[in-house]
Amino acid sequence: MSVFDWFSGADKGSPDAPSVDSSDKLALYESAWCPFCERVSRTIEQLGLDIQRCDTGQAAHAQALVAGGGKRMVPCLRIETAPDEYFWLYESADIMAYLRAHAERQK
Numbered sequence: 001m002s003v004f005d006w007f008s009g010a011d012k013g014s015p016d017a018p019s020v021d022s023s024d025k026l027a028l029y030e031s032a033w034c035p036f037c038e039r040v041s042r043t044i045e046q047l048g049l050d051i052q053r054c055d056t057g058q059a060a061h062a063q064a065l066v067a068g069g070g071k072r073m074v075p076c077l078r079i080e081t082a083p084d085e086y087f088w089l090y091e092s093a094d095i096m097a098y099l100r101a102h103a104e105r106q107k
């Protein structure tokens with residue numbers, strides 16, 4: 001991946017991340033001071049997606065992230081694959097690529 005691709009989030013993303021039929025099944029775990037989260041946030045705005053946001057500055061969200069995803073790192077996209085079952089997608093470039101593909105499918 002080139003530096004340009006990294007900045008634009010134009011890589012292929014994670015092939016393992018399951019697709020979902022609605023943005024209701026997505027939630028972004030993020031923190032206010034994180035530049036990687038800011039990149040993902042800008043992408044969400046550009047794509048016009050309505051996605052639940054979970055600020056890990058709140059202890060309950062931070063605990064849910066570690067318990068579910070296994071790492072405290074943000075950003076992380078929680079993808080609901082079935083009721084109460086989730087796939088946790090880390091890495092801002094992968095999240096951005098996933099969201100672009102998701103937005104395309106919503107058209």
Ligand SMILES: N[C@@H](CCC(=O)N[C@@H](CS)C(=O)NCC(=O)O)C(=O)O
Binds near residue numbers: 075090
């Ligand atoms: N390569 C990752 C880097 C993310 C990252 O470093 N996030 C920082 C906040 S800016 C973090 O959560 N650090 C705490 C940790 O890794 O536990 C990405 O692009 O998403």
